Amino acid sequence: MAPSKDENTVQDSHHNDGAEGKDAWKKKAPYLIHDKNSDFNAIYEGGCHCGKVKFQLSREKPLAAKYCHCTTQIYLPLSPNLGAPFQWATIFHKEDINFVRGHHDLGWYDSGEKSTRHKLPCKVSCAYCRSPIMDEGRNMILLFPTLLHFKSEEEKKRFAPTCHMFYNQRVVDIKDGLPKWTGMDGKSDLIEDSPPDVVRKRKREIEEEKEKEKNGDKDEDENEDNKARKK
Ligand SMILES: [Zn+2]
């Protein structure tokens, strides 16, 4: 499935695009403070290395789960193990997270402007132990599931990555048979041991895109016919 527009926005944020931010951060998701009687349904709990920042998640399965090999994490390591060669990231709506501790221990970093004020998109970490927590986009967050305390293998499986992004920038090879994109998934090329059926599907998409470009919009109907014939 191609990533949604919002999904792309948060992933772009992780890949350094600038954008406008707001001030009243504590009254808005993802930092909105829920009181004990709120109907936030906590399914998972997680936190930073030192324990100052604690959060809960209310969504059973992330909107997407991927490995990212982009070089951002070589400079801004996104795992508590410094210099992680690639990163396991999951996408959630901002409303899916509830910080139960550590609002004042959060640190922000806008890698576009190289500033530490809260301006979207930005990187969010614990200001004390420096554990990266998430990348915050405009509507979505890219959360690092290594911070979650899974209660079973079953739970962990729901967060299993479905592909690799920016695999061209990798520093290690991962032969796991998952689709491997040179850039953003659904928008780049598939390489290495990507599954043949996914590669064929992508090839077809690229051909269709090219065809569309060639014919322009006026031949839309004919394109639909071609598509039908190919099937
Ligand atoms: Zn911490």
Ligand SMILES: [Zn+2]
């Ligand atoms: Zn990345």
